[in-house]
Amino acid sequence: MIGFEEQMITLKLEQIAAVKKLTAGIQYTEKFKQIAASIKAVGIIEPPVVFADKHAKDKYILLDGHLRIEVLKTIGVDKVCCLVSKDDEAYTYNRYINRLSTIQEHTMILRAIERGVSEEKIATALNVNISSIRHKRNLLQGISAEAIDLLKDKHVAAHVFPILRKMKQVRQVEVALFMNDAGNYSVSYAEALFAATPPDQLTDPAKPKKVRGLDNDQMARMENEMISLQREYGLIEENYGEDILHLTLAKAYLSTLLGNARVVCYLAQHYSEFLSQFQQITEMKSLSGKSVHT
Secondary structure, eight states: OOOBOSSOEEEEGGGEEESSOOOTTGGGSHHHHHHHHHHHHHOOSSOOEEEEOTTSTTOEEEEEOHHHHHHHHHHTOOEEEEEEBSOOOGGGHHHHOSSOOHHHHHHHHHHHHHTTOOHHHHHHHHTSOHHHHHHHHTTTTTOOHHHHHHHTTSOOOTTHHHHHTTBOHHHHHHHHHHHHHHTOOOHHHHHHHHHTSOGGGBSSTTSOOOBTTBOHHHHHHHHHHHHHHHHHHHHHHHHHHHHHHHHHHHHHHHHHHTTOHHHHHHHHHHOHHHHHHHHHHHHOSOSSSSOOOO
């Protein structure tokens, strides 16, 4: 997933270079008119995305927001607040992200409200129900700052956050880490993690847990499995650095062995299955993400 700098920056439009050319007459299209009306009513909720041009000082390449930039030029605005991408390859951008993350959208809505824009105007500009704007406005109430930081640039389903609020802040962080590790930010996954959460890690331990499709016995088994998994994860984490060091040394040693033609010839004749495994190990680019079997 593409990442962003923590702070947005205000740029002059002349500092921003587009990576695609808009079609002639774009300003007469319905979409252009809608964006123009939205910007005039509430300002830019979703900021353009840029990255720094390595070949020109104080210049930025526009990754996303071409229509918004064109609208700003049309209405005579010469500056805009932008998100700065950490990815320096414009052509890869749309493969990674084509909209704000859930938390970034929440931040943009709060900023619009702070500028005095009414929730009704924001809802009209974004073509959504006002209840949706209120839900997004209150999205992070009761959510741990550390969990927010872990999920800030992820496309988390909005209904995940009410589930997180049912857990204590330490558990929220654990769940955010699980979601990042799995790359899964769905409601169903959050519900499964909630079901596996022991009562003492819930904000209201006395309130019975209710998860669609799971009875009390199933949730109890999930709690026990989660405790066991966390214990195993802790053991792996303790030994991780030492294991990687041993694997790195083993890989270097095997690379030296396989650099000897006589050794390779002997292994090929007598231990071909080992030779194949050794070669796979020496060709691995990373030891941290793969298991090594010998």
